[in-house]
Amino acid sequence: MALYRIITSNKNIFLEYNRFRKKIFSQLAPRDSESILYLLPWMISVNHESVPGYMDSIKHNFRVFNIETDHEIRNKEPMFKKYFNIQSAAPILTMTSNDLLIEGIYTIGSAGTISQTPSSDCDIWICINRADYDSASYAQFLKKVHRIQNWMDDNLKMPVHFFVSDIEDIRRCSFGDVDCESCGSTQKKVLKEEFYRTTILIAGKVPLWWASYDPHSPLTYDGVAEEFQSSPSVYYDLIDMGDLDFIDKEESFGAALWQLNKSLTHPLKSIIKMLLLKMFLESPEGDLLCHRFRSRILSQDRKPYDFVDPSIFTLIAVLDHTRNLDRDTYHLIMQCFYLRYEVKLYSRRITLREEKTLPLFKTYDLDRKTIYDLNRFTDWSYSAQVQFGKTIFMLLVQIYKDISELARNVAGDVAPQDLTILGRKLSSSLKKKPNKIPILLRPLDTHNLPSLTVRFCEGGWQIFPGNESETIICEKSDLTYCLAYLVWNGLYFPELIRMLPNRTFATMPEMITLSKKIKKTFGTYDVSSIEFQNFLQPEHTEKMLLVSNFAEDPDTRSLASLRILTLNNWGELYIHSFPRPGRVISFLENLSKNPYDIEKFYYSPRNSRHGDKILEETKRLVASYLKD
Template structure:
């Protein structure tokens, strides 16, 4: 009886906390949260030909646990039917004894917290007992989920990622397919810790871990599981997703490796997670942040319960752990948190973020002048943003070195191929190599990019922001390199670039045409889009763009200069420049030894008066060496 009372009391507090999380989610993303919190469970639980996710000849219908008692969903069914043009007045949501149950739908991450931003995505675990489904029903369920995913991709602003998760896998911390951003061998208990600390129960059962807590008399999780199993009708709405006692040092180190990898594209987000992992390594083994967070939420003994935001709780925990850092580094960390959460204190528009963080940043002495500067971060000069990006990345490297020192003898649980992938991925982004187009490190996904100016001076091409000659973005004797550098780093926009008068044959229309061609062929650098398997293979060329006679005299009637841009399977872009010499023959002969097919594209300046002839000559040269 005492156990039942404890679990029930904790469950009620958790559900109230969960309701407040949903309320924040609704305020921060009104339209999308409505679809995620109410429409999604309904779509998963109906099988109507007008509703996305419909499966013809379905073996068993699927139903989210207890959805038939969810008043918030049932009262919206009329609106859902109207959305999908269903004419019947009868309920579409039905239940039968043959339905296969979806145990729960949960978010993981920043949604419903002050760290949710307009660019946040929503990772969702759709949890089932896979063994109960059978091969046919499981395949149909995956198809249903994918069709609903496709509909949400097309109709929601917020990116939503579904991960169909087997409860047994979650218990065993087997997350090979659950975290699309990481490699399964390094994300186990770390991911479960994040799940328990940040999840929102969208629909379904309450995680047993969340209610298995008694501050006065510690509960044995396994014994509580047995008690719940012995009385399933009493504890029917709780689900055992496994306990979490500690996180191995090996795993924290491995997870830190992958956060460093992710920092190449999301440095502010990664810096927070790496500081958290560093705290895990430096803290007592069983003192997990999710344990502390659960205690904080469940310790309330009377209504109204005060809301505890997971992101604020995490931020305070990390900052308190780092109190002994030097003032400059501590201030940098505060700035990173402030920018990452997109807070704007002392501004005219006060949102939940400002209401909930004002006292926090006062406590840690982030001064007003710094706050005002951070509020106008989007108006910082390009060079100031780039410099801040470099500062952040250097700090990330320092955190990684600190973590490596702590765990220098701890690599046993990190799969060798993961370390190989990480090393090569970092190399592809950071290492300077001959002829390689270098990557700019960014603090945010976008820069405040002003108009750009191209200038030729004493045989050197320069590109700089507006008239700021001191902030050179790219500088080379070869203009094609400079243009490829702009495009590859996502800095080229045709309406934001001009060229100063010069004595060469280069024209602005040709610059725009070539930049468009480079972007069409190679896109923009994105290390996160490269399949991990590529880094387990040797470097090889995948694409070539052959550029003939760019910036040469339009009257030249033969092939004079040749630039070849090549993209390899590690996502590195190179430029090779040739006059008519033996070097180009040697280069092409080496490429011809590549056993894989290389896609080839050609570019001839549109102002060339002998373009067709030069193109044919270029193609003959390439095919002469049998480049596959």
């Protein structure tokens, strides 16, 4: 009976805390949170032709556990019916003994925390007992979820990602299909730790792990699970997702590898997660942050409860753990956290984010001058933002080196193909190679570029921001290279570029037209969009753009110069310049040895009076060595 009282008390506190998290979510994303927290479980649990997810000739209806007793969803059903233009007065949400249960729907990550920003997405686990579903019903369920996903993609601002998860897989920490951003061998207990620490129960059962705690006496998960299994009718609203005792050093190292990989596109997020992994490696085995967080939430014996945001709790833990770092590094970490959470203290508009974080940043001595400076980060000069991006990446590399030292000789448990993929992915982003367009590391998605100026100077081309002529973004003898650099790094905007007068044949209209062609052919650099399997293949060219006679005399009658831009399967862009066409032959001969098909695109300046003739000449030259 005592154990029953403990479990029941913990469950009730968790549900109260869960309402606190839902309230944060609702304040940060009023419209989208309504659809995710209430409309989603309702849509999954009904099967009406007007509701997204409808399945004709469905074998079993699907129903989220206990949704029929959820008063909030019940009360909102008339509004949902009106939204989908359902005229019937009869309830749509019904239950039968033949329904297949969804055990629970849960968020994982930043949703409903102060680290949720307008650019955040929402990862959702839809948990079932796979053994209860035959192959036909499971296929129908996946199709239903996919249709709801499509509807949400079209109607919500926040990107939502669904992961249908088997409870048994979660118990075993088997997340090969749950975390789409990693290979399965490096994300096991790390992902489960994040789930227990950050989850919101949207609808369904309370995780048993959250109820398996007693601040006054030892309470083992196995003991609670045994009680749970022996009295299923008593603990019917709990779900056994398995315990989490410790995280292996091998896994922390593997997860750090993937965070370093993600840092190429999301450095601020990665710093927090890599510092967290470093803390796991340096802490005693079993001293997990999710355990500390659960203790913080459940060790309250009277209302009103004082709940803490999980992101703030994590941030405090990391900052306390890193206090022994030198002052400059510690100060940089504080700045990264401030920018990552998109906080703007002491500003005119005070939101929930500022209310929750003001005491924290006061406690950890982020001075007002730095705060005001960070508040206007988007107005920093281009050079200052670039330098800050380099500083952040150097910090990431140092954290990774520290983790590698702590996890020495543990890489053997990381799948060899994962290491191969990561190594090649990092190489494609960071390694300098002849003729390769380099990648600009940046702290945020965009840089402050009020305008770009193109200047011809002493036989070469320079591009600099606005009137900051001393801050060179790109400098090369070949203008095509400079334009490719801008496009590839997402710095090119035709309305924000100007060219200073010069004596060359390059013109502003041709420069804009070529830049558009480069962007249409190759897009902009995005290492996260490259399929993992590409990095298991040998490096080979997939696309090429041949630029004939760019910035040449418009009266030139034949092929005088050729630039060839190539994109390989690892997402690397190269440019090869041939001032004399004769030198291109050996390049094409080597390219012809490529056993893979190559997409070919061509560009000839519009102001060329013999452009069509030159274009045909270029195509004949290429056809002599490369098949269509």
